[in-house]
Amino acid sequence: MKRFISMLIIIILIFSVMNSVALAETTSSIYSNDEIEALVRTKLSIDNEIKLNYSNLYTQDTREKKLWNLEFAGEKANMHVTVDAETGEVINFNSWGNHLYGKPVAILSDAAKENAVKFIQSLEPEKFKETEAVTVEAPSMILFQLKIDYYEPDNYHFLFVRKMKGEYFPNNYFKVQVSGTTGNIVQYEMRWDEAAYDNDKALISEEQARKIFEKEDRLQLKYVRLYNNNKDETTKAVLTPVYVYAPKESDKINAIDGRLYKMEDVYYQWPDYRPMYGTSMDREEAKEAMASGGGEVIPEKGVISKEKAERIVIDTLGKELDLTGLKVQNSQYTNYYFGLEGKYWNIYWWDEENGKYLHAGVDAESGDIISASFSKSLEHEEPVAIERISLIKQDVAAEPIAMEVDEEELEGTYRKPEISNKDDIDETKIKSEILDKMRAIFPHIKEGEIDFEAHSNIAEESQIYVVSPRLIDGIPYDENYLNVTYQYTTGEIVKFDYQWNKVEAQPASKVIDKKVIEKQFYDTVGFEKYLIQLKNQTAATKEGKNIPLKQLVPVYALKTFNFSFIDATSGKFLNHDGKEYVEESLISGFKDVNNHPYEKEILLMDKMGVLKEDSQSFRPDESLARKDAMKWIVEMGWKGRFYSLDGYYDYYQKAMELPFKDIDRNDPYYVYVVAAVENGIIDGKEDYFNPEEKMTKMEVTKWLLNAMKQKQLAQFTEIFQVSYTDKDKIQSEDIGYVALAKYYNIYGDKEGEEAFKPEQVFTRGEFIKALYNMLNNQ
Numbered sequence: 001m002k003r004f005i006s007m008l009i010i011i012i013l014i015f016s017v018m019n020s021v022a023l024a025e026t027t028s029s030i031y032s033n034d035e036i037e038a039l040v041r042t043k044l045s046i047d048n049e050i051k052l053n054y055s056n057l058y059t060q061d062t063r064e065k066k067l068w069n070l071e072f073a074g075e076k077a078n079m080h081v082t083v084d085a086e087t088g089e090v091i092n093f094n095s096w097g098n099h100l101y102g103k104p105v106a107i108l109s110d111a112a113k114e115n116a117v118k119f120i121q122s123l124e125p126e127k128f129k130e131t132e133a134v135t136v137e138a139p140s141m142i143l144f145q146l147k148i149d150y151y152e153p154d155n156y157h158f159l160f161v162r163k164m165k166g167e168y169f170p171n172n173y174f175k176v177q178v179s180g181t182t183g184n185i186v187q188y189e190m191r192w193d194e195a196a197y198d199n200d201k202a203l204i205s206e207e208q209a210r211k212i213f214e215k216e217d218r219l220q221l222k223y224v225r226l227y228n229n230n231k232d233e234t235t236k237a238v239l240t241p242v243y244v245y246a247p248k249e250s251d252k253i254n255a256i257d258g259r260l261y262k263m264e265d266v267y268y269q270w271p272d273y274r275p276m277y278g279t280s281m282d283r284e285e286a287k288e289a290m291a292s293g294g295g296e297v298i299p300e301k302g303v304i305s306k307e308k309a310e311r312i313v314i315d316t317l318g319k320e321l322d323l324t325g326l327k328v329q330n331s332q333y334t335n336y337y338f339g340l341e342g343k344y345w346n347i348y349w350w351d352e353e354n355g356k357y358l359h360a361g362v363d364a365e366s367g368d369i370i371s372a373s374f375s376k377s378l379e380h381e382e383p384v385a386i387e388r389i390s391l392i393k394q395d396v397a398a399e400p401i402a403m404e405v406d407e408e409e410l411e412g413t414y415r416k417p418e419i420s421n422k423d424d425i426d427e428t429k430i431k432s433e434i435l436d437k438m439r440a441i442f443p444h445i446k447e448g449e450i451d452f453e454a455h456s457n458i459a460e461e462s463q464i465y466v467v468s469p470r471l472i473d474g475i476p477y478d479e480n481y482l483n484v485t486y487q488y489t490t491g492e493i494v495k496f497d498y499q500w501n502k503v504e505a506q507p508a509s510k511v512i513d514k515k516v517i518e519k520q521f522y523d524t525v526g527f528e529k530y531l532i533q534l535k536n537q538t539a540a541t542k543e544g545k546n547i548p549l550k551q552l553v554p555v556y557a558l559k560t561f562n563f564s565f566i567d568a569t570s571g572k573f574l575n576h577d578g579k580e581y582v583e584e585s586l587i588s589g590f591k592d593v594n595n596h597p598y599e600k601e602i603l604l605m606d607k608m609g610v611l612k613e614d615s616q617s618f619r620p621d622e623s624l625a626r627k628d629a630m631k632w633i634v635e636m637g638w639k640g641r642f643y644s645l646d647g648y649y650d651y652y653q654k655a656m657e658l659p660f661k662d663i664d665r666n667d668p669y670y671v672y673v674v675a676a677v678e679n680g681i682i683d684g685k686e687d688y689f690n691p692e693e694k695m696t697k698m699e700v701t702k703w704l705l706n707a708m709k710q711k712q713l714a715q716f717t718e719i720f721q722v723s724y725t726d727k728d729k730i731q732s733e734d735i736g737y738v739a740l741a742k743y744y745n746i747y748g749d750k751e752g753e754e755a756f757k758p759e760q761v762f763t764r765g766e767f768i769k770a771l772y773n774m775l776n777n778q
Contacts, residue, residue, distance in 0.1 A: 302365060444500075724756040
């Protein structure tokens with residue numbers, strides 16, 4: 001009996017131990033939801049009146065990241081916070097709200113920077129010690145990143161980049177945005193990795209790095225359609241020869257041995273706290289007047305009908321393409337196509353059952369096909385002609401390549417032909433075959449206008465993809481092109497994209513030699529050195545991870561440049577629209593306003609984008625010229641500061657001719673004067689504007705109130721009274737303006753009874769002070 005009881009006790013004890021182990025709570029490697037909320041509230045001083053709306057845990061396994069996303073909402077503020085779920089580090093913080101809309105900038109840059117530093121130090125004091133504030137001495141790619149982050153111009157943006165042994169490491173940084181209105185932190189981001197830089201080897205010089213770059217052919221001569229040369233509506237595109245910089249691989253070379261890194265060698269980051277989205281370029285709206293198809297359609301005299309356009313496309317492309325089963329889905333008639341004026345048909349065909357589509361653009365006057373895109377699926381195909389394979393194989397060996405084919409297996413089924421790889425086919429022969437077929441469709445393609453390059457050979461589909469821009473005198477014009485996917489076992493075109501239009505190419509006979517342009521390019525742009533992370537290829541191969549190596553490497557790279565082209569005939573650097581590129585300072589400021597009585601107002605108005613000065617000297621004590629007063633009044637209106645003016649810079653550049661004899665379209669102040677006339681700030685009835693004439697306080701007052709649309713009210717002088725001590729010096733017709741200026745507190749004297757001084761000549765600084773008073777007192 002004793003033995004039985006002992007055994008029972010032992011069993012019970014064993015069971016209890018096992019059960020307690022089974023029920024034991026597993027230790028979490030991350031902060032819990034409640035823990036992370038409490039931690040964030042403590043770190044960011046978020047009070048309980050601001051409620052947590054939602055939270056979610058997001059893991060990026062390939063990058064070994066675990067992140068909490070929390071969103072808080074309150075009456076005046078909303079916040080989004082991303083926190084490392086393992087360490088509790090705040091990775092990203094954003095705050096937003098509408099209660100500050102329309103408020104002027106009130107915080108100076110130095111005070112904003114002080115707030116930014118305090119905020120970072122409150123979160124990451126040790127890491128911050130390793131960083132340096134971005135100045136003009138930092139690599140240009142860092143300055144460029146800081147500049148493009150200026151999506152909120154009224155705020156201050158600061159970037160503190162990590163430095164290791166004197167070298168910048170741009171992948172690690174603190175980025176802070178401070179409200180220019182309140183001085184509060186509205187955005188914060190930290191990027192930080194476990195990294196080391198222990199290099200003790202000698203680095204190559206910048207001159208040696210340049211020689212390595214110069215060995216590669218990085219500048220390409222091309223024709224482009226520049227907007228500046230195509231502003232007027234035309235049926236032909238005017239082409240300009242330009243040089244374009246075409247980088248090689250990552251365009252970064254190892255600063256120790258000069259080796260060029262491939263793209264896959266370099267570790268690239270993306271924000272961990274938000275999903276990745278593709279970017280899209282802004283498209284200028286075409287001036288189209290489209291009419292729906294249906295029935296026999298002839299939209300206007302002198303153009304072919306929709307049906308004839310359809311027949312032209314089908315008859316022309318049907319010479320080499322399988323167009324059976326395609327049915328017209330819709331068509332459009334337009335007077336603009338690819339930015340060119342004319343009369344055009346756009347027609348869309350579709351065959352859902354067999355997976356085919358066709359889209360074509362047709363010149364409705366000449367009947368020429370100017371664009372076409374075709375694709376067909378091979379899933380519904382009959383068996384391929386296997387015997388063609390031997391015709392396109394290269395004669396690599398002395399003996400012909402034998403192939404065993406099971407004819408019974410082929411019968412009645414689609415079989416992917418087994419062709420080995422790109423090296424086994426005669427690419428030159430196939431490209432020639434494709435070109436012959438395309439010239440049968442488009443006989444206007446001249447000899448030398450197409451030079452196909454094979455971009456891929458899809459062996460399992462027996463397909464080759466070839467592309468070519470249009471070549472004009474051997475110079476590529478990328479907006480015209482011919483790209484073809486060709487099944488070489490059947491001789492069939494399964495996809496192609498084509499665009500071709502009338503052009504007027506500027507002669508390339510005076511093109512500057514590429515060596516001269518290369519020297520000019522490298523002399524102007526220059527090189528810089530910084531640290532980068534390399535991708536951990538072992539982790540990528542074995543575990544599918546996308547993480548960096550801890551050891552950093554120094555590299556040389558080109559400095560960031562913001563021009564798009566180099567004019568091949570003049571050597572000028574051009575913007576994307578074709579206008580000559582003018583270098584803008586990434587970090588600027590006025591050097592002559594320190595300790596000036598109106599320093600704060602000048603700097604704040606500049607921060608709000610009103611001043612638009614291209615010099616580092618503001619000259620605050622100089623007399624105010626009419627042209628500058630008008631410029632700043634109009635800029636205030638365009639930005640919706642206190643009052644709003646219709647239109648914008650480009651609109652007025654193309655607007656009315658001015659009656660003034662002393663200012664023309666080439667004058668940089670022309671657009672401001674036009675805007676002033678059209679918005680009733682001045683009447684424009686005089687022969688001269690007198691742009692350099694000095695401005696009195698009375699004239700400034702009239703212009704400002706006219707901009708505020710108060711001119712009509714100001715003319716009712718009998719309803720106004722003024723209390724200034726020198727009211728006897730105010731003209732009777734000006735009493736309404738003076739009274740309204742006091743009402744709106746333009747000069748900050750609403751409660752006082754001092755002198756108005758209507759004939760006082762304003763200095764530039766005094767005028768900016770008056771403008772800021774308007775904003776601050778609204």
